[in-house]
Amino acid sequence: MAIDRTLCIVKPDAVAAGNTGNILAFLEGKGARFRAMKLVQLNRAQAEGFYAEHKGRGFFGELIEFMTSGPCLLVMLEGDNVQHDYRNVWMGQTDPAQAAEGTLRKRFAESKGKNAVHGSDSPEAAARELAYFFSGCFDVV
Ligand code: CMP
Numbered sequence: 001m002a003i004d005r006t007l008c009i010v011k012p013d014a015v016a017a018g019n020t021g022n023i024l025a026f027l028e029g030k031g032a033r034f035r036a037m038k039l040v041q042l043n044r045a046q047a048e049g050f051y052a053e054h055k056g057r058g059f060f061g062e063l064i065e066f067m068t069s070g071p072c073l074l075v076m077l078e079g080d081n082v083q084h085d086y087r088n089v090w091m092g093q094t095d096p097a098q099a100a101e102g103t104l105r106k107r108f109a110e111s112k113g114k115n116a117v118h119g120s121d122s123p124e125a126a127a128r129e130l131a132y133f134f135s136g137c138f139d140v141v
Contacts, residue, residue: 006083009118012070036076
């Protein structure tokens with residue numbers, strides 16, 4: 001098992017619905033540790049930069065509108081195998097209709113777009129995404 005880090009975003013739908021605390025409690029219950037957190041409202045440039053790989057896809061405009069629509073919580077998670085387990089086991093499929101019982105998206109997501117949480121999809125993506133939001137933040141990145 002590798003002790004690693006990954007990015008969780010509690011998205012604007014989940015923050016607005018008052019589910020931030022429930023999502024953090026779920027993650028702590030799984031044994032993840034919080035290394036850094038920021039509650040922010042992303043601007044267009046920040047959201048477009050973060051999701052640059054999706055530029056040109058049909059849902060890109062909707063994704064940027066949504067991600068800039070209200071505050072979201074950026075969380076640096078740390079723990080044994082946390083990138084893999086958060087993304088592949090705890091979070092659930094992008095579409096909540098396909099998400100397994102007991103996952104965050106099964107419990108908190110509304111739709112493919114308003115799907116409560118983000119998780120980095122590989123160790124490389126985790127390093128890039130954490131640097132994107134936490135670079136220069138104390139001693140963490
Ligand atoms: P996320 O894991 O944050 O990364 C890309 C996001 O694009 C994804 O979560 C979804 O919220 C969003 N997305 C993917 N497919 C669609 C879709 N068909 N319609 C709207 N949003 C989508």
